Amino acid sequence: MSLLDFPTTDTLPKLLERNARENPHAAGIREKTRGVWQTLTWTDYRDRVRDFALGLASMGFERGDKLSVVGDNRPQLYIAQLSAQVLGGMSVPVYQDSIASELVYVLNHAESSVIVAEDQEQVDKALSLKGKLPNLRLIVFDDPRGLWDYGDPMLRSFESMLEAGRTFAKANPGFYAAELGKGRPDDIAMIAYTSGTTGNPKGAMLSHRNMMAAAESFLEVNDVRPGDNWLSYLPMAWLGDAAFSLGLALVGKLTANCPESPETVQRDLRELGPSAMLAPPRIWENMLTQVQVKGDDASPVKRRVFDYFRGLAERCELKRTDGTSLSLADRLGLAAGEMLVYGPVRDQLGLRNARWCYTGGAPLGPDTYRFFRSFGINLKQIYGATEASALVTCQSNAEANPNTVGRPMPRVEVRIDDRGEVMLKGPNVFRGYFKQEESTRATLTGDGWLMTGDAGFFDKQGHLVIIDRAKDVGKLTDGSAFAPQFIENKLKFSPYIREAVAFGDGRPMVVAMIAIDMQTVGTWAERKGLAYSSFMDLSRKADVAALIAEEVAKANATLPDVQQVKRFLLLNKELEADDAEMTRTRKVRRRFVAEKYAAVVDAFYGGAGRVKVTMEITFEDGRKSSLISDIDIHDLAPAEPSRRAA
CATH class of the missing domain: 3.40.50.12780 (ANL, N-terminal domain)
Structure with a gap:
């Protein structure tokens, strides 16, 4: 069977084949490395997917198998996902900043047999967990720095997989075309794990038809043009990235651009000047x-x-x-x-642009x-x-x-x-x-x-x-509607407030726990000559409490009287995904937070001026420690409404 026998484009890898055939020299995907943008044409992109897919086949990867990618946005990680799909497998992207217990749960639940890791940090994490991952057979790494003397038999470099694929192709010349042809639109392309706001994440099975239909609908109602530059910087495990960097990019022939590192995203964004952008x-x-x-x-x-x-x-x-x-x-x-x-x-x-x-x-x-x-x-x-x-x-x-x-x-x-x-x-x-x-x-x-x-x-x-x-919408005791996100977004408009969690359902008034923005409040404190040593120290300063009280009052002025925040507390640590207080996509796990900070909620509504808070901190390897401190609760006078926000 020849690749020319594929007039249909009903799977993501077949779309890549179409793009390589119709626009062979156009930019398919880029990566910034050592300050220079490196471009893969659609032909280069397709060739690497083909070679890696055949490399996987040489290692026994079969239809129905799962491949996980973990790391920052890299062309090699997108290539690996498409390669698995060529063979009828499924990609399972995971969050690179997940703690050990989260990774073990997702990788075991998905039954991932292959992990493609960005660098030494992710390889070390995978190797430390392999005893808990009975399905794992192969770990592939992209960046070889620091890995030269690793001798684990599970490890293979990305380049060695490409070479193995080219060798496999010589012995099996029609294999790639045959496997590509077996793909059907209702095959599962990806298992995308939800953020898990109410418990363990769930694996949503998305077919090629699902992802392509979403992209095609988006193209119909938006000004998207072939060759548009798209910055691929969002976490690869968040489906929003796959929807655009894979689905939309392949359907609409966009060029995905991977920044050099998370720390250089803003600089790379200015340099690239993308045609469009999605951001949470x-x-x-x-x-x-x-x-x-x-x-x-x-x-x-x-x-x-x-x-x-x-x-x-x-x-x-x-x-x-x-x-x-x-x-x-x-x-x-x-x-x-x-x-x-x-x-x-x-x-x-x-x-x-x-x-x-x-x-x-x-x-x-x-x-x-x-x-x-x-x-x-x-x-x-x-x-x-x-x-x-x-x-x-x-x-x-x-x-x-x-x-x-x-x-x-x-x-x-x-x-x-x-x-x-x-x-x-x-x-x-x-x-x-x-x-x-x-x-x-x-x-x-x-x-x-x-x-x-x-x-x-x-x-x-x-x-x-x-x-x-729906589960978060409630009412105050007087029957007034209470929608916490609306109030929290008002508070987070302040540059000094990073996170806020509002309470009020079934209660007589709205109260809020607030985490300061360390960078902006720290800069403000330095200008004021206010010395501090840590997040906890800074958040406990009376001057900082007065600053945040002013910011809360500004937010209150844009809210109906009944929804105004009447009392607030400054947390002595940031809300963290590692501590299960937020999801990896920065959504508050409200039920967990309400239980964890039950003493704070009771103090808010009991009229206390101070509360003892015990905060559990989780380290990357799963170890835990506790932080215990007394925190002041602050009251606000009713705001004088200056305007009403819609």
């Missing part, structure tokens, strides 16, 4: 914090200029949202601001959303779920709105059930959870409707509005 709220909030800190650190004249044009931009953005025409003075002011402030800020963020940007994965606060749009960044909301191949709804350029997540994408049906839960149906909906039939039945109805677990409704324009996770 945490990234947009960090960008906003950077802009705010630079504005505060500027000279008095520059700070006044920045503040003036920022205020003008936000007023004009609100006018556009309300459908009000801009005056001549507004337009002239925006033109001047484009030269002096808006354009330079977009340059600093690396977004001058971006035709559109999306935020997804969790709600983004409306103030943060409007800030970026007012500075000329075409930021829009997207809504998705792991079980729906990451893409469900999105906003058009003309309908950007911080309060909705847009309209359903083509061929995706969305409805709201009697309890207010969002349900959806379409070719992007997953095949079920791997080895968890009971969870599948609880999530996927008999006629194919996916129960998302999100509470929402459609507005008058037909746009979907997501309120919060």
Whole structure:
């Protein structure tokens, strides 16, 4: 069988074959190494997938086997996933910062037989766990630095796998084409593990049809062009990355670009100037914090200029949202601001060339959303779920709105059930959870409707509005609605607040635990001449408490009276995924946090001014220690409403 016998493109590897045939010399994927961007054409990309797939076959990898990748975004890790799919296997990306117990659970549950690791750090982690991984047969590493004298028989270098594949091809000349031809659209391409906000993560089985359908729908309603540059920097285990860096890149012929390291992402972003960008709220909030800190650190004249044009931009953005025409003075002011402030800020963020940007994965606060749009960044909301191949709804350029997540994408049906839960149906909906039939039945109805677990409704324009996770929406004792994420996003608009957890369901008032942003609060403290030695020391300073009280008061001024935060506490450590307080995608595990900090919640509502808090800290190898301290609880006076946020 010849590769020319494949007119169909019904699997991801077949799409790669099409791209290599139709655009052989166009850039398929890039990697920045030692300061230089290295490009693989679509032909190079395909050839490496072919050789690695044959290398896997030479090692006994068969249909139905699972291959896990662990590390930062690297072409070799994307190549490995597609190679497994060529052979009818499934890719299982895992979070590179997972602690040992999390890795063991996912790798064992998925029955992964091959791990492709980025470097020595990930190899050491895999080797330390191999005694707990009975299915593991092979560990492949990309970066050989530090691994020259490792003699474990499980270890193979990525390059040696390519060479083994080329040798295998000589002895089996038709093997690759035959295996590629066996692929069917309903074959499982990937097992994507959910973030696990309520317990152990579940493995969502996504077929080639699922991932391709999501990408095709997105292409129909967005300005995506072949050759567009896409920065592949999001965690590979988060399905949002696979949806774009694999699904959309292969369907739409985008060029995926892997940054040199997580530490150089912002620099590489500015250098690349991508055509589009997807980022979770945490990234947009960090960008906003950077802009705010630079504005505060500027000279008095520059700070006044920045503040003036920022205020003008936000007023004009609100006018556009309300459908009000801009005056001549507004337009002239925006033109001047484009030269002096808006354009330079977009340059600093690396977004001058971006035709559109999306935020997804969790709600983004409306103030943060409007800030970026007012500075000329075409930021829009997207809504998705792991079980729906990451893409469900999105906003058009003309309908950007911080309060909705847009309209359903083509061929995706969305409805709201009697309890207010969002349900959806379409070719992007997953095949079920791997080895968890009971969870599948609880999530996927008999006629194919996916129960998302999100509470929402459609507005008058037909746009979907997501309120919060259905299980988190509640009421105060007076019957007022309580949606914690809405309040938390208001608080996190402050550059000094990194995380916030609001409580109020079944209670008489709203209270919040707050984790400061160490970098921005530390910079503020240094300017004030305030000495500190650690996160705990800084968070316990009276001056810092007063600073955060001012920030909470600002947020309260934009909230209805009943939803205003009445009491708050500054945590003496950051909320961490390693401590199970958050998921790897930075979502709060509310049930766990409420149980862990039950003493704090009782103190909030018992009127105490101080509470003893015991915090358990988990190290990467699974060891634990405790941190015990007395923490003050702060009360706030009722805010004087300056404006009401939508």
